[in-house]
Amino acid sequence: MTVIAAEQVTPRAKRLLAPNPGPMTLEGTNSWVLSAEAGEHCVVVDPGPADEPHLGRLAEQGDIRLILLTHHHLDHAEGASRLRSMTGAPIAAADPSLCVDSEPLRPGTTDAAGIELMVLQTPGHSSDSVCLLLSADHALLTGDTILGRGTTVVAHPDGRLNDYLDSLRRLRALVAEAVDVVLPGHGPVVQNPSLTLDFYLQHRRERLEQVRLAVAELGEPVTPMDVVRRVYADVDESLWPAAELSVRAQLEHLTELGA
Numbered sequence: 285m286t287v288i289a290a291e292q293v294t295p296r297a298k299r300l301l302a303p304n305p306g307p308m309t310l311e312g313t314n315s316w317v318l319s320a321e322a323g324e325h326c327v328v329v330d331p332g333p334a335d336e337p338h339l340g341r342l343a344e345q346g347d348i349r350l351i352l353l354t355h356h357h358l359d360h361a362e363g364a365s366r367l368r369s370m371t372g373a374p375i376a377a378a379d380p381s382l383c384v385d386s387e388p389l390r391p392g393t394t395d396a397a398g399i400e401l402m403v404l405q406t407p408g409h410s411s412d413s414v415c416l417l418l419s420a421d422h423a424l425l426t427g428d429t430i431l432g433r434g435t436t437v438v439a440h441p442d443g444r445l446n447d448y449l450d451s452l453r454r455l456r457a458l459v460a461e462a463v464d465v466v467l468p469g470h471g472p473v474v475q476n477p478s479l480t481l482d483f484y485l486q487h488r489r490e491r492l493e494q495v496r497l498a499v500a501e502l503g504e505p506v507t508p509m510d511v512v513r514r515v516y517a518d519v520d521e522s523l524w525p526a527a528e529l530s531v532r533a534q535l536e537h538l539t540e541l542g543a
């Protein structure tokens with residue numbers, strides 16, 4: 285497999301693409317290396333899968349002082365303990381069970397090994413998802429909450445649609461004020477984050493309406509896969525298992541709304 289060179293995306297953020305392409309991971313996981321002002325030490329966000337060459341390349345990027353995880357899914361977090369053993373860096377995440385030698389991430393501004401980051405709790409894709417604002421670069425690291433292409437999965441039952449919509453609305457407000465670029469967990473960098481957030485919110489509204497109509501038309505009893513076949517007919521079948529999770533999340537949301 286050809287190794288794509290590390291790419292400097294903003295003054296302080298570099299991307300290394302992990303070699304795990306797939307229907308859910310797009311070209312692969314984006315591992316982000318953030319450098320402190322002086323440049324001598326850095327923070328890795330989402331080391332990605334336990335791929336030895338990829339982790340080795342990450343470890344070569346500088347003096348890694350901290351490993352951060354946007355959420356617990358393996359395509360982001362699996363390589364963390366191996367990268368820790370290569371570098372000695374602590375691991376921090378919102379979920380305390382993922383942390384090693386570090387306190388869990390809490391909302392608000394934090395000094396991440398000399399790099400100022402604002403932690404935002406953005407549950408929805410998963411219950412433990414966070415986004416990280418690299419204020420100095422007006423850049424937002426979004427994990428799987430916002431992707432570089434297409435839309436993400438609400439991974440029911442851990443991910444919940446109500447939470448996700450709330451997270452998207454909060455991100456929409458933040459992006460309007462403070463963000464020029466989104467650094468996603470998969471896919472290309474997003475240069476027009478406000479438009480993307482609008483698209484995500486609109487897409488969610490449309491899908492929800494489609495699911496509501498499908499349930500009404502199909503009549504009870506209806507399985508989530510019945511709804512997927514109707515509503516996600518435009519989506520490649522390899523994505524249907526993921527779509528089924530999103531449908532389950534949408535059905536739960538509709539029940540909560542009493543619709």
Ligand SMILES: [Zn+2]
Binds near residue numbers: 359428469
């Ligand atoms: Zn992912």
